[in-house]
Amino acid sequence: MPELPEVETVRRGLAPVMEGQRIAQADIRRPGLRWPFPPGMAERLTGATVLRLRRRSKYILADLSTGETLLIHLGMSGRMLVSGATGRDMPGQFHHTHPAPEKHDHVVLDMGSGARITFNDARRFGAMDLMDSATAETHPLLASIGPEPLGNAFDGPYLAAQLKSRRTPIKSALLDQRIVAGLGNIYVCEVLFRAGISPKRQAGRIATPRLEALVPIIRDVLTEAIAAGGSSLRDHRQTDGELGYFQHVFQVYGREGDPCRTPGCPATIRRIVQSGRSSFYCPACQR
Numbered sequence: 001m002p003e004l005p006e007v008e009t010v011r012r013g014l015a016p017v018m019e020g021q022r023i024a025q026a027d028i029r030r031p032g033l034r035w036p037f038p039p040g041m042a043e044r045l046t047g048a049t050v051l052r053l054r055r056r057s058k059y060i061l062a063d064l065s066t067g068e069t070l071l072i073h074l075g076m077s078g079r080m081l082v083s084g085a086t087g088r089d090m091p092g093q094f095h096h097t098h099p100a101p102e103k104h105d106h107v108v109l110d111m112g113s114g115a116r117i118t119f120n121d122a123r124r125f126g127a128m129d130l131m132d133s134a135t136a137e138t139h140p141l142l143a144s145i146g147p148e149p150l151g152n153a154f155d156g157p158y159l160a161a162q163l164k165s166r167r168t169p170i171k172s173a174l175l176d177q178r179i180v181a182g183l184g185n186i187y188v189c190e191v192l193f194r195a196g197i198s199p200k201r202q203a204g205r206i207a208t209p210r211l212e213a214l215v216p217i218i219r220d221v222l223t224e225a226i227a228a229g230g231s232s233l234r235d236h237r238q239t240d241g242e243l244g245y246f247q248h249v250f251q252v253y254g255r256e257g258d259p260c261r262t263p264g265c266p267a268t269i270r271r272i273v274q275s276g277r278s279s280f281y282c283p284a285c286q287r
């Protein structure tokens with residue numbers, strides 16, 4: 001499931017082929033994905049110019065010249081493929097032909113430049129919607145989301161104030177999208193390992209300085225993953241044009257039974273299930 005760094009990587013891959021470009025034709029091949037598409041979606045997209053491509057939490061938002069914003073969510077298995085003519089930042093890096101349509105290609109945007117963007121989603125948990133740009137932040141999917149973890153509103157005093165009264169485990173609190181936007185299971189495991197905090201610790205019982213110290217760790221973990229995504233983007237551009245999935249080196253995630261990577265630590269990584277999600281942690285390094 002794509003998390004914030006993967007979504008940001010997709011956004012960065014799409015921006016050069018979408019921003020400033022007109023959608024010459026929108027081909028909508030089914031009535032919806034997780035939810036029905038908005039009425040007249042193909043007509044509302046066709047002819048619009050993409051002014052800006054931004055991200056809010058795990059949503060990609062394309063502000064259009066028509067005053068509407070296209071919301072894109074990759075869901076569990078959504079993939080964005082770029083083919084055809086080149087964008088401004090990637091001269092000559094794509095083949096000038098489009099691949100044959102595949103099963104699960106649900107939405108195809110042909111840009112005025114000749115580039116084609118294909119949204120493929122085998123499991124169909126993804127979503128697309130159109131809304132007024134002026135009131136985009138009030139969209140039901142966006143309205144209750146907390147501050148961006150890489151934004152200025154997210155700082156130590158804010159996070160400590162949010163967590164101080166929580167009786168839930170710190171793992172669950174950090175996954176709460178109302179507290180901070182876009183943090184998912186994988187990166188919360190990595191953050192807590194780096195912070196030396198057990199995922200089982202009750203959020204409200206952690207000392208304030210340790211809570212505040214989570215903020216720079218969260219920023220670092222996400223920034224490093226986004227940087228890794230950036231390098232994968234350069235590789236992907238040269239291969240099949242698929243954006244957003246890349247290999248990470250995780251310290252704890254997916255490493256149950258493997259030795260802890262902290263120098264000198266004799267423990268092995270454990271996995272427990274919290275609120276139906278796997279938590280990976282080192283019982284010696286995380287307290």
Ligand SMILES: [Zn+2]
Pocket residue numbers: 260261262265266267282283284285286
């Ligand atoms: Zn350890």
